[in-house]
Amino acid sequence: MKRVLLLRQQFTRQKGSTKPSLSALFNQKKRGTIISRMKAHGMNNGYEIYFDKDYLYVVTPEGKCGSISLESFFDKMTAPQTDLSRVIPPKGVRAWMLGNAVIWLYEREPQPYNFKWIAGDSASRFGRGTKYREVSITLPYLLVFAVFAIVPPGHLTLTSANEAFFRTGPVSSPDDEVYFPALLNCSKFPKDSDRPLSWICTQYLDRSFDREHDLNARMRGGLKSLLRCLLESGFNYSSEHHEGASWFSESRHVDERISTIETWEAASKSKPLFVLDVPWLKSGFTVNQVVQRIFKNLKAARPPIKTAADVARIVFNQRPATSPCDPDLLL
Amino acid sequence: MNERNKHQEQQSGGGGIGSLFDDDEEQSGDLVTVTSGPHVEHLPVSDMSVGEIRTRFSDRFDIDPRSVAVLDGHDVNDDVVVRAGQALMFMHRAGEKGRAKDVKREP
Numbered sequence: 525m526k527r528v529l530l531l532r533q534q535f536t537r538q539k540g541s542t543k544p545s546l547s548a549l550f551n552q553k554k555r556g557t558i559i560s561r562m563k564a565h566g567m568n569n570g571y572e573i574y575f576d577k578d579y580l581y582v583v584t585p586e587g588k589c590g591s592i593s594l595e596s597f598f599d600k601m602t603a604p605q606t607d608l609s610r611v612i613p614p615k616g617v618r619a620w621m622l623g624n625a626v627i628w629l630y631e632r633e634p635q636p637y638n639f640k641w642i643a644g645d646s647a648s649r650f651g652r653g654t655k656y657r658e659v660s661i662t663l664p665y666l667l668v669f670a671v672f673a674i675v676p677p678g679h680l681t682l683t684s685a686n687e688a689f690f691r692t693g694p695v696s697s698p699d700d701e702v703y704f705p706a707l708l709n710c711s712k713f714p715k716d717s718d719r720p721l722s723w724i725c726t727q728y729l730d731r732s733f734d735r736e737h738d739l740n741a742r743m744r745g746g747l748k749s750l751l752r753c754l755l756e757s758g759f760n761y762s763s764e765h766h767e768g769a770s771w772f773s774e775s776r777h778v779d780e781r782i783s784t785i786e787t788w789e790a791a792s793k794s795k796p797l798f799v800l801d802v803p804w805l806k807s808g809f810t811v812n813q814v815v816q817r818i819f820k821n822l823k824a825a826r827p828p829i830k831t832a833a834d835v836a837r838i839v840f841n842q843r844p845a846t847s848p849c850d851p852d853l854l855l
Numbered sequence: 856m857n858e859r860n861k862h863q864e865q866q867s868g869g870g871g872i873g874s875l876f877d878d879d880e881e882q883s884g885d886l887v888t889v890t891s892g893p894h895v896e897h898l899p900v901s902d903m904s905v906g907e908i909r910t911r912f913s914d915r916f917d918i919d920p921r922s923v924a925v926l927d928g929h930d931v932n933d934d935v936v937v938r939a940g941q942a943l944m945f946m947h948r949a950g951e952k953g954r955a956k957d958v959k960r961e962p
Contacts, residue, residue, distance in 0.1 A: 614893040632895060635888065636928030640948050650953055658948075660928035709952040725952045748892040748917075756946045762953025792928065 571832035582836040590839040600838055601829065606680050611740045614747065618695075620815050624674040625824035627815055628747060631695055632666045634799055636792060640758040641785055642708070649761035656758045659785050662792040664799040665691040667702055667811075668724070668754065670747045671818055681734055682746030685818065686724045688754060689807065692800045698812035703804035706775035706782055708759035711767035718821045721807060721814065722771055725763060729753045775805050887937050891916040891945040901941075906933030908943065918945045 574581040581591045592600075605624045613619050618629040639659050646655035667689040674680050688710050689702035704710075704722055713719035730752070733745025763770035776783045779802045781791035791798050809817065819825065829835060886897040889908065894916045900908050905924045912918060922945040924931050937943055 616895070617893070630893060632890075633888070635890065635942050635944070636925075637944070638925045638928050638930060638946075638948070640951070650951070654951065656951070658930070662928070727953050728950065744893070751893055752947060753950075753952065756948050756950075758951030760951060760953065766953065796927075 571836045573832045573835050580835070580839070582832070582839045584836060588840075590836070590842075592839045592842060596842070597835075597838065605826065606674065608739075610738075611743055614744060617747070620819075622819045623824040623826045625819055625822045626672040626680065626743075627818055628670040628672070628743070629695070629811065629815075630668040630670060630747060630751070632663075632668075633694070634662060634664050634797060636660060636662045636796060637755065639755070642758070642760040644786075646760075650765060651760075651762070654758070654760050656760075659789055660792060661785070661788045662796045662799050663690070664802070664804070665694060666705070667691060667695065668747075668751065669814060669818060670750050671822070672743060672746065673822055673824065679734075680739060681742060682729075682731075682750060683822070684726050684729075685720055685822065686726060686750055687720045687722045687814065687818070688724050689722055689814070690804045692802075692804070695811055698815075699810045701810050702807050702814060704771040704775065704807050706772050706778075706804065707754075708761065708770045708772045709754075709763050710771045711763040712769040712771055712774055713767065715808070720821075721809065721817070723767070724750065724754050726750065726753050728757075771805070778803050778805060885939045887939060888942040889916065889944075890942070891918045891922070901937060901939035903937060904933060905931055905935050905937060905943065908937065909933060909945065916945070919947065922947055 570585060572583045574583075575594070578594050579591050580594055580597050581589065583589050604621060606621065606626060608619075608621065608626065613628055614630070616631060618631075620627045620629075637660070639661065640656045641659040642649070643655040643657040646653075648654045669687045669689075671683045671685045671687075672680055673683045688705045688707065690705045691700065691702055693700075704712075709725040711720075711723040711725060713721065713723060715721060730749050733742050733749055736742035736745055759772075761770070764773060780787065781798060782788045782802060807814075827834065827837075829838070885899060885901060887900045887908075889896055889898050889900065889912065891912075896916075898908075898912075900911075903911075905926065909918055909920070909924065913920070924933065924935075925944040925946060926935060926937065927941050
């Protein structure tokens with residue numbers, strides 16, 4: 525506050541005004557004088573913030589100035605970073621939003637599938653030359669965490685950090701545990717890394733949904749494309765090659781009935797819902813813990829506002845950017 | 856953590872009051888599970904052919920006319936009649952995952 529008074533006194537002496545506003549003090553014309561006097565008075569090296577009327581002013585250690593209306597400032601502090609008011613998730617999808625990220629949890633009931641699966645006599649384990657065959661197997665409850673985030677310049681779209689899990693019952697609580705999915709191309713990463721726990725390989729995801737200008741269409745298209753990639757494209761051993769293991773390979777020992785794709789087919793044929801009795805590999809994570817882990821890995825949370833420098837970041841990150849020491853643009 | 860949770864929102868897509876507790880509902884044995892992409896519904900379409908279902912629900916389920924029909928895990932043509940309790944899925948079985956050997960893969 526002393527600083528504000530000092531600035532006002534300086535300005536008053538110069539202009540003869542009785543009570544100038546800070547916007548006037550920060551006027552481009554006077555900037556050089558004010559900043560040089562600030563430095564001359566032994567200004568510290570930190571950021572400084574001032575309030576005057578309904579505006580907040582920031583001065584950087586270099587003397588760069590900016591301002592923002594208090595209304596805009598508090599809007600930025602409290603408003604969600606993404607407006608999902610015109611987005612309707614597909615039926616049954618649960619959604620979480622934090623900062624610049626959105627997670628859709630898609631759940632599908634136990635069903636028989638007809639997959640394109642690498643053939644036992646395939647010469648290649650993945651890529652060119654890989655031979656596939658159709659396999660009919662039942663899956664238990666399938667959970668897909670479709671992860672959306674804002675990419676420059678402010679475009680919310682599906683990321684490549686999507687994950688899949690199994691369960692033997694429907695999700696009815698955030699504390700429900702999820703199991704690793706015994707599927708090829710669902711890659712295993714160490715739990716203590718910042719990688720997904722069960723990454724869906726989406727290297728060749730059809731990203732035509734990115735051309736959608738409508739956010740609702742883009743998000744729904746992203747989920748559709750992700751499911752198509754997971755369930756309708758060929759399963760092979762690329763995870764074993766690139767990441768070390770898939771959850772199919774890791775799960776083989778948990779139950780004789782899923783130890784090979786052939787035994788899985790046979791068990792599905794004789795008792796389709798046997799998949800609800802299989803002791804799938806426990807992930808040790810609940811639905812909520814998976815969601816929080818994804819948000820953490822994405823650094824989705826809005827950075828905390830603790831210092832004047834944090835306030836300055838908000839002021840200077842406005843679009844359109846404020847001109848240095850030209851708060852009148854906002855008045 | 857509390858601060859973070861405060862800014863976190865959860866929404867749920869759903870089909871209105873009647874489906875709020877779908878998880879607890881007994882599924883009727885007269886229905887057929889129809890799936891296409893993210894759309895899954897239990898519908899009273901038993902005794903209809905796959906082709907009739909494809910036509911009738913093409914818009915609502917965004918069913919591609921070129922998609923393959925999979926009934927209880929096996930490919931079927933449009934003439935097959937669907938029975939109660941069966942699961943019908945429309946899908947495109949195409950492409951493969953992770954086909955390039957030298958392309959960098961990053962989650």
